[in-house]
Structures are given as C-alpha cells and as structure tokens.
Amino acid sequence: MPAKDLHLLLSHDDDGSAFLEGGLPADAAAEHEERPEARPGPTHLWDEGDDPDDIVAQRWGVIVPEGPTGDRLLELARPLLEARRAAQGGHEIKVFRAPSRLDMAGAARWRKDVFDRGADLAVDLPRYQLILGDLDQVPFAIQQVQQSDGFVGRIAFPDERGYEAYIHKILAAERAAALPSPPHATFYTVHDGTAATAATYRALVRPGLDLVRRRIEAGQFPASTLEERGRIDAPSPDELFEAASRPDPGVLFSVSHGAGAPREGWKSFAEQRARQGAMRFGREGTFAASDLGERPFAPGGVWFMVACYGGGTPDRSAYRHWLERLQKLGHYGGEAEEVLKALPRNAPPFIASLPRTALANPNGPLAFLGHVDLAWTYSFEERDAGTPIARPARFMSVVRSLVRGDRVGLAFRELVRFFEQANTELTSLYDHEASGGRRDEVRLGHLWMLRQDLSGYILLGDPAVRLRVPKAQKTTPAEPPAPTAANILGFGQAQAPAPAPAPAPAQTPAPIAQVEPVALPMELERLEEAFGHMLVGERGHKEIAKEYGIELGELRKLFDRYKKGGRGSLGHT
Known part of the structure; x- marks a missing residue:
C-alpha cells in the first residue's frame, strides 16, 4: 500500500481534528484535471536594468x-x-x-x-x-x-476605520528612524501531533532553519537573531503571543492548521468569514481575529502564515475538479468527500478576518503573506522526480529578502518566481504530449499540484512597505582619493582646495539662477563622491546607489541637476 504523503493544513473549527488526518497517497495527484486554467504572462516586461526596489x-x-x-x-x-x-x-x-x-x-x-x-x-x-x-x-x-511580473498587494477591511488605521500605521513607520539593528526572524510551529504539521516541520521548518543558520554564519542572511518557538508537548496561543509581542520589528513565520468548517458545517456565512483560516492549536483552541484586538502582534514587522485559508477563501477552489474526480472514481474512501465539504460553495470570496485585524491593529504588522485556498505540503516538498525533495529555500528566500530591507512586493516576488518555473515546466509537458510525446501521468500530477499550491499565496498590505533596515555605509580608502564630480566637471573641489589661479573669463561657467536648497540624503561632499564614480563610468549606477545608501531614481535625478551647474543647481554653495 503506498505511503500517504500528501497532507493538508486544515482542521475542523469545533474540535480541532484534522481534515485528511491520514493524508492521501502521493499518486492521488495523477488524477488531476486536464490542463489548468491559463495564468497568462506579461505582455511586456519592465526595464529590468532599473533597481526593482526604487x-x-x-x-x-x-x-x-x-x-x-x-x-x-x-x-x-x-x-x-x-x-x-x-x-x-x-x-x-x-x-x-x-x-x-x-x-x-x-x-x-x-x-x-x-x-x-x-x-x-x-x-x-x-x-x-x-x-x-x-x-x-x-x-x-x-x-x-x-503579479506575474508586478509587485502586487491588497488591503481589504470591513469598515473605513480599518483602511484609515492601516494607512496611518505604515506612514508613521516610514517617518520613523531606521532600526538600530537588523530585524529578527522568528519561526513558530504549532506541534499539534498531526501528520500535516509534522510533515511541514520536517520538510520546511527544520531544513529552513538549518539553511538560515548557515547563511547567517556566512554573513549572507542579515537577521539580528534567529529564534525557533513552539512547544512540542503543549502548543498554546499564549506562547505565540509571547513570541510575537517583542517590540522590535522583524519577520514572524508561522506554521499551523487553518480553521475549516466544523463537522456540522458553518452556522452562517458571517461565522465562516469571522473564523475560517484562523490558526488552530489542535485541541488547545484557536487564535482568531477576536482574540487579537489591539494587542501587540508582530508590531511593525511582516507575518508569513502557512495554513489553509490563512489569507482568504476563494469563490471556487482550484482543487474542486480534482477532488470531485477522486470521489467519482471511488478512490481513497471518504477522504476526498470530507475535503469537498470544506470547499466554498456559491458564496462570495473574502479575505480572512485574522490578517485583516492584524493589519488594522496599530500594534500589528505592516504586511501579511498567506494562502487563499487549501494549502498542501506540495509547495515546499516536490515529488515529480520520483522521491520527495524538500525545497525550503523558496520560502527562506522570501524571509531573507524581508530582513534585508527589500520592499515586501519584491520579497513576495521570490515566491511568484517559483510558481512561474512550475507553470513553465507543466506547460512544456502538455506541449510535449500534444506533439505526440508520451504522457507522463504521475509527473504531470505532481507538477499540477505544485503549481496550484504556489498559485494560492497572496500578499496583503502595501507592496511598497519595508522593514526600516539601516543602510550599510562602506568606507572609502584614503588612497587613491575617490573621484568627485566637482573636480571632473570643473565646479571646484568638494574639499577646500589649495589656492589656484583664476580661470580665464572665457572658461568661466555661466551664472546659475538661484534655486531653493534641495534636501539632500547625505552630506554634499559624500554625494559629490558618488557623482564622481558615476562620471568615471567604471561601475554601474545601481551598485553606486546601493553603496551610498540612496535610491537609484533619486541619485539619478540629483546627478542630472548637478551636471547642469554643480552645487549651485542644488541650491548649495
């Protein structure tokens, strides 16, 4: 009998028992529907030469x-x-x-x-x-x-106060000073004794933590601290609150079952909207929106939640056809029928209440990443090669991008990129079959599940927000002196020069009209040093902008003004 290795992070909201407690055999994926609904790529790409963070x-x-x-x-x-x-x-x-x-x-x-x-x-x-x-x-x-080529987020609240509170929070965070130290990364797993959370810990969390530790030691993962939380003997929402309440912003990565329908079904659509997708702690209870309020929870940080319906519920599940096919074929007893009962039926789609409440919370996160649909173990454990292969890097790369201070839309792009790879591979197999090639039913099934699982992730929040990480300032060697725009363009030295003969009248630059002083992102002398590197042309503008801690677009705008008349064009002398 084949091992049941296909697991679902969903449990009943009444007693906490898991849907598909025993899982499904991995070969159940071979019964997938035919080619999925196309998700078109971009009509044309943005200029990838520009800084995507700018x-x-x-x-x-x-x-x-x-x-x-x-x-x-x-x-x-x-x-x-x-x-x-x-x-x-x-x-x-x-x-x-x-x-x-x-x-x-x-x-x-x-x-x-x-x-x-x-x-x-x-x-x-x-x-x-x-x-x-x-x-x-x-x-x-x-x-x-x-999001096939853009950086896309969403905010959705049940009332106007939610929109106002979230916008006020992120603008206040952007006006605040940069963090005194790099952000932390906290990983929380609900060890509820189910096969699904055990499989997720084995294939995602544990190897992911090992990966992060190696990269921190190599100086390639800029988190200030790495913390693993989640008691194995007694999972508790109180422990989660303790882990998530630390005042310094960081990334919270959580793994749990999402709350699904009680065994007798939801009493009303309002009850479903309020509770579906909440974090389940097995028989120890639920962490729902009503439990959060304005308590500090990942304040000023980012929350990445791995659970069914954690981000929201669609109007129609991407897995309905597949599960109906399993039911029709009579495969796997009543497991498929049990999950079918948990799928949305003729009801409006909605963003889950828990992340909505967290984002509206003035002491909550700036952004949230979660799943809109059933969340399986496929997105981090691939099986199309015949044996299961853990792929934690696709999730850890998102966390790395966040603690590095990238905008959340750019960080989320790391996950979208893996969806595009799976989609391309799946399409190539369908095209191979259409050209007369042999149909590889099992491989098609595994890739189809991987594609569907990855496609369900959503970014909630403004994609432009970021953790306010201090920009690294590299020191410039004293010898040889760095080139400056002032001496290259002839506007005078950035530092006080030795007396020099007055230039001939014909070589005197034309007077520059007085302008209002421009607010500069750094001391003028250091900015002129950056301009000098741009004029020399030995390094790319993006590299220079990163070294000097300034956004590429702003650097180019100031550089264009400076070329027209030196310091005077910036309103400085």
Whole structure:
C-alpha cells in the first residue's frame, strides 16, 4: 500500500481534528484535471536594468472597484496616494478600475484593455500595485495575473476605520528612524501531533532553519537573531503571543492548521468569514481575529502564515475538479468527500478576518503573506522526480529578502518566481504530449499540484512597505582619493582646495539662477563622491546607489541637476 504523503493544513473549527488526518497517497495527484486554467504572462516586461526596489523608477499605482465604492476607497487612501506621489518624484499616481467578477481569462483581457495596452513603453506604468477592496470587489484573478511580473498587494477591511488605521500605521513607520539593528526572524510551529504539521516541520521548518543558520554564519542572511518557538508537548496561543509581542520589528513565520468548517458545517456565512483560516492549536483552541484586538502582534514587522485559508477563501477552489474526480472514481474512501465539504460553495470570496485585524491593529504588522485556498505540503516538498525533495529555500528566500530591507512586493516576488518555473515546466509537458510525446501521468500530477499550491499565496498590505533596515555605509580608502564630480566637471573641489589661479573669463561657467536648497540624503561632499564614480563610468549606477545608501531614481535625478551647474543647481554653495 503506498505511503500517504500528501497532507493538508486544515482542521475542523469545533474540535480541532484534522481534515485528511491520514493524508492521501502521493499518486492521488495523477488524477488531476486536464490542463489548468491559463495564468497568462506579461505582455511586456519592465526595464529590468532599473533597481526593482526604487519607487521612482518602478512607480506605484492603485487598482480599485468600479463605481462609488472605488471612489470612496480612493478618498480613504488619499494620504497614502499623496505620500507615494512624493516618493516617486511627483509623478502622477495612476488609478485603474476593475469589475467585481473575472476569471483568469477575463483578468488577462482586463490587463490588455485597461492596465497595459502596449502602445507605449512601461516607463510610467506602475510596477508596484496596491489593490483596494475585498475579493468580491476586485477579483483574486486580477491579483494573480498582475503579479506575474508586478509587485502586487491588497488591503481589504470591513469598515473605513480599518483602511484609515492601516494607512496611518505604515506612514508613521516610514517617518520613523531606521532600526538600530537588523530585524529578527522568528519561526513558530504549532506541534499539534498531526501528520500535516509534522510533515511541514520536517520538510520546511527544520531544513529552513538549518539553511538560515548557515547563511547567517556566512554573513549572507542579515537577521539580528534567529529564534525557533513552539512547544512540542503543549502548543498554546499564549506562547505565540509571547513570541510575537517583542517590540522590535522583524519577520514572524508561522506554521499551523487553518480553521475549516466544523463537522456540522458553518452556522452562517458571517461565522465562516469571522473564523475560517484562523490558526488552530489542535485541541488547545484557536487564535482568531477576536482574540487579537489591539494587542501587540508582530508590531511593525511582516507575518508569513502557512495554513489553509490563512489569507482568504476563494469563490471556487482550484482543487474542486480534482477532488470531485477522486470521489467519482471511488478512490481513497471518504477522504476526498470530507475535503469537498470544506470547499466554498456559491458564496462570495473574502479575505480572512485574522490578517485583516492584524493589519488594522496599530500594534500589528505592516504586511501579511498567506494562502487563499487549501494549502498542501506540495509547495515546499516536490515529488515529480520520483522521491520527495524538500525545497525550503523558496520560502527562506522570501524571509531573507524581508530582513534585508527589500520592499515586501519584491520579497513576495521570490515566491511568484517559483510558481512561474512550475507553470513553465507543466506547460512544456502538455506541449510535449500534444506533439505526440508520451504522457507522463504521475509527473504531470505532481507538477499540477505544485503549481496550484504556489498559485494560492497572496500578499496583503502595501507592496511598497519595508522593514526600516539601516543602510550599510562602506568606507572609502584614503588612497587613491575617490573621484568627485566637482573636480571632473570643473565646479571646484568638494574639499577646500589649495589656492589656484583664476580661470580665464572665457572658461568661466555661466551664472546659475538661484534655486531653493534641495534636501539632500547625505552630506554634499559624500554625494559629490558618488557623482564622481558615476562620471568615471567604471561601475554601474545601481551598485553606486546601493553603496551610498540612496535610491537609484533619486541619485539619478540629483546627478542630472548637478551636471547642469554643480552645487549651485542644488541650491548649495
């Protein structure tokens, strides 16, 4: 009898017992449906030569529902729109309207007709995109299509106060000083004795922690501390609160079952919205939105939650056809039927209540990453090669990007990248079969499950937020002296020079009109040093910007002004 290695992170909300307690055989994936609904790629790519972390170069925009609902959400988000416009050098914030119901094909058509008509370069097209509204207002399919090459997040709250509180929180965090030390990384596992959490710990958490420790020792994972939490003998929400309440921002990575329907089903849609996707602690209870309130929980940090429905619930599960096929074939007893009962049926999709409450909490995280659908163990343990292979790096790379201070949209892109790889491989197998090649049923099934599992992850929060990590400042050797723009362009030395003969009148630069002093990101002499490296041309602008701790777009803008008239063009003498 084949081992049952396909596990689901979902448990009943009443007694905490797991759905599919025994799991399914891995070969059940071979009964997958035919080619899944296409998730189209981009019509064209942004300029990958620009720094993806640079808002000025990449731009920021919003996607809102059509009609008065979208108008009101834009009004609520006005402080954020104004801040983002200033951050991207005063360029207009582009607003895109979306219908409430679209499948994947419709979302791809919307992209071509509304977002990107392909008539011009993508210079002004926002790569950072914030969706305002719940899944029944702007469909998840749009978010999935847009994040194929964009950095896309979403905020959705049940009332206006949630939007106002979240926006106030992230803007206050951006005005605050940089963190005095690198962020921490905390990993919390609910060891509830089920096969699913044990498999997740074995294939994701434990090897992931080993990987992170090695990279920290090598200086390649900039976390200040790495902490593993989660008692094996008695999992408790109180321990989670203790681990997540530390005041210094960092990344919280949690593994648990998500709350699914009680054995008798949800009493109402309101009850389902309030509790589905909450963290289950086995028979020790649940951590739901009602338990959080405004208690400190990952304050100013980022929460990555691995659990079924942790991010939300779709209107139709990507696994329904597969599970219905298993049921029809009579395979695996009542396991498939049990999970089918937990799937959404003819109800509006919604963002889970727990992350919504956490994001609206003034003492909560800036962003949340979670799953919208059933979360299986496939996304971190591949089986298409015949034997299970743990792939923790695809999740640890997201955590590394976050503690490094990358914007969360860029960090989430690490996970999307692995989806694209699985999707490409799966498509190539279908094309091979269509060309007369032999159909590899088992491999197709494993890749199909991997693709579906990875496609369900969602970023909640503004994709432009980041942990305020101090920029590393590299020291410049005294010898040879660094080139400066001042001596190359002839505007005078950055440091006080020795007396020099007055230049001939014909060589005197034309007077420069007086301008208001420009707020500089660093001392003028150090900025001129950076300009000097740009003029010499031996290094890329992106590398220079990173060394001097300035965004690429801002550096280029200041450099262009400086070339026209030296310090005077910046309002400094």
